[in-house]
Amino acid sequence: MYSLPDLEPLRDFNAIAVLTSGGDSPGMNPAVRGVVRAALNSGIEVYGIQKGYSGLLAGDLRVMTSASVRNIVQRGGTILKSDRCDAFRDAEVRQQAIKVLVQNGIDALVVIGGDGSLTGAHCLAEESDIAVIGLPGTIDNDIFGTEDTIGFDTAVNTALDAIDKIRDTASSHERHFLVEVMGRNSGFLATHVGIAAGAEMVIVPEYEVHIEQLGQQLSDSRRAGKGSSGIIVVAEGREPGLTYRLAQQLKQQGEEPRVCILGHIQRGGQPSGHDRVLASGLGAMAVSYLLAGYSDIMVGVAEGAIVDIPLDSVIRYRKGLDPNLFELALLLHR
Ligand code: ADP
Numbered sequence: 619m620y621s622l623p624d625l626e627p628l629r630d631f632n633a634i635a636v637l638t639s640g641g642d643s644p645g646m647n648p649a650v651r652g653v654v655r656a657a658l659n660s661g662i663e664v665y666g667i668q669k670g671y672s673g674l675l676a677g678d679l680r681v682m683t684s685a686s687v688r689n690i691v692q693r694g695g696t697i698l699k700s701d702r703c704d705a706f707r708d709a710e711v712r713q714q715a716i717k718v719l720v721q722n723g724i725d726a727l728v729v730i731g732g733d734g735s736l737t738g739a740h741c742l743a744e745e746s747d748i749a750v751i752g753l754p755g756t757i758d759n760d761i762f763g764t765e766d767t768i769g770f771d772t773a774v775n776t777a778l779d780a781i782d783k784i785r786d787t788a789s790s791h792e793r794h795f796l797v798e799v800m801g802r803n804s805g806f807l808a809t810h811v812g813i814a815a816g817a818e819m820v821i822v823p824e825y826e827v828h829i830e831q832l833g834q835q836l837s838d839s840r841r842a843g844k845g846s847s848g849i850i851v852v853a854e855g856r857e858p859g860l861t862y863r864l865a866q867q868l869k870q871q872g873e874e875p876r877v878c879i880l881g882h883i884q885r886g887g888q889p890s891g892h893d894r895v896l897a898s899g900l901g902a903m904a905v906s907y908l909l910a911g912y913s914d915i916m917v918g919v920a921e922g923a924i925v926d927i928p929l930d931s932v933i934r935y936r937k938g939l940d941p942n943l944f945e946l947a948l949l950l951h952r
Pocket of ligand 1: 671707708739
């Protein structure tokens with residue numbers, strides 16, 4: 619487990635609320651449990667907000683007890699439900715949300731979600747007296763300031779489970795398969811999955827795809843007897859279904875790859891042991907940071923330790939794919 623900072627409690631709160639927002643990720647439940655149990659242990663009332671920012675605007679809050687989070691640590695998805703709420707980009711709408719929190723006596727909020735949700739969290743912190751902490755919850759692992767995110771490890775394992783099976787068919791039929799994994803802005807998931815699956819190639823949004831080169835590589839490897847089957851992992855980028863277009867282009871070069879889009883199965887399923895520990899730790903530490911007087915920060919992971927990063931930085935900067943890691947993915951299949 620990561621080492622935890624030593625935080626001295628300096629503040630008290632009337633009530634803490636927690637919500638999950640944006641794309642769900644496996645591990646959101648243990649994170650909610652971490653927040654609820656840590657707050658209750660400190661004698662603070664906790665509210666669970668249903669359906670992210672939409673539920674906050676609608677005043678859909680429920681008092682959470684220790685029993686509310688019993689038997690959820692192993693469950694995928696989020697018991698609080700999640701949603702996308704475009705209206706929340708409007709400052710006037712956010713004022714209504716702040717009113718809901720104040721009217722319910724809530725003076726602290728924990729937001730679990732991806733970069734969009736953390737942007738909303740930063741706005742709330744800036745525009746009110748509510749103490750706000752964000753937790754990185756996304757399978758993409760594309761959040762600046764943290765090396766790990768809740769759900770990433772599970773999604774890697776889910777994709778690997780599928781690819782190991784696809785490889786059996788690829789091998790039996792001597793075919794190449796293009797397997798599309800999630801990753802809106804980044805190739806973290808694709809690169810990790812590519813390395814762990816022993817993929818013949820990894821295609822990520824950070825680097826241009828040279829389709830002719832790829833076609834050439836596939837036919838060279840067949841001719842050299844290196845293998846007539848294999849797995850090419852493709853990050854969907856901003857164009858889910860992009861892989862069908864790549865397959866079409868490869869067909870024009872005489873290749874006949876099959877396509878498999880893993881899609882939403884990557885977001886679901888039981889969180890891995892790693893994600894359960896990470897999420898539980900981040901959830902509990904969010905409460906410790908609140909009690910120590912912090913606000914407008916994300917609690918994340920750096921160099922083996924739980925750390926805090928200003929939300930302003932989290933949303934301002936982009937986390938770059940480690941070029942050495944990508945190079946490793948390419949190196950190992952040569
Ligand atoms: P994720 O949190 O997984 O990245 P989204 O990008 O869809 O998912 O964002 C989730 C929600 O966060 C949005 O539906 C919206 O309510 C809120 N949000 C996103 N961007 C902003 C923004 N610029 N300002 C305020 N709220 C935002």
